[in-house]
Amino acid sequence: MTKRKLKPKVRKALLLAVLAAAIILLLFFVKSLSPKGKTEAQIPVPILTKDESRALRRYNNNYHLEVARSKGLEKPLLSKDEYKTNAKEFGNRYQLDKITDNKYYEIPHLTNSLPYLQEPAVEFLELLGEEFCEQLEELGMRKYRFSVTSILRTLADQKSLRRSNVNATPNKSSHYYGRTFDISQTRFFERGNSKPVYTYRLRNVLLRVLIKMQDEGKCYVLLEGQTKCIHVTVR
Ligand SMILES: [Zn+2]
DSSP states (O other): OHHHHHHHHHHHHHHHHHHHHHHHHHHHHHHHHSOOSBOGGGSOOOOOOHHHHHHTTSSOHHHHHHHHHHHSOSSOOOOTHHHHHOHHHHHHHHTOEEOOOOSSEEOOOOSSSBSEEOHHHHHHHHHHHHHHHHHHHHTTBOOEEEEEEEOBOOHHHHHHHHTTOTTSOSSOOGGGTTSEEEEEEEEEEETTOOSEEEOHHHHHHHHHHHHHHHHTTSEEEEEETTTTEEEEEEO
């Protein structure tokens, strides 16, 4: 008799226990989804030293051109027409890999270039992303993605760029050869968030990684003041 009377109470207690466990699990799950670390605005990053600034101007465009010409595409492409005619076959024809948004970087809508690079340059970008994230983690920061704003240019692209940008020299762009790309100095994205963050702090972290990779002989890095770009050629 007593046993029967207690039963609903026991059931209620059990139900509450299950509910409490579910809430705790849910809280853990939500916590695991929220980003680890602080935002870029919460962590100070030292500005570039004179030596670092010098390292970013050490290799002018001639160095970029020389390595891009000797290792990259045999000759510049005329225009985007052949890409437009057969986009699927385009990469195969020139042994170029298409790059798309991933956890390390975003590719915005490109107007004066195509999202193609040679394999070593694609691998380099992946490594850069990895090392950038490691640095952010060391600083106690969340993960951010950088933005690759200009990639493989055709002669026609360069011609149209020349109208708006003095850095875009007529026949001397390393962007023709599939080993050069530009990264925005100011535009970043917190991982998992599509709203851009404009900051020089992240740029300085990224530039330090690039200087290290340049010292290792993996690339040339040039800080372009006028276009707010980091011009990188993979060696
Ligand atoms: Zn460039």
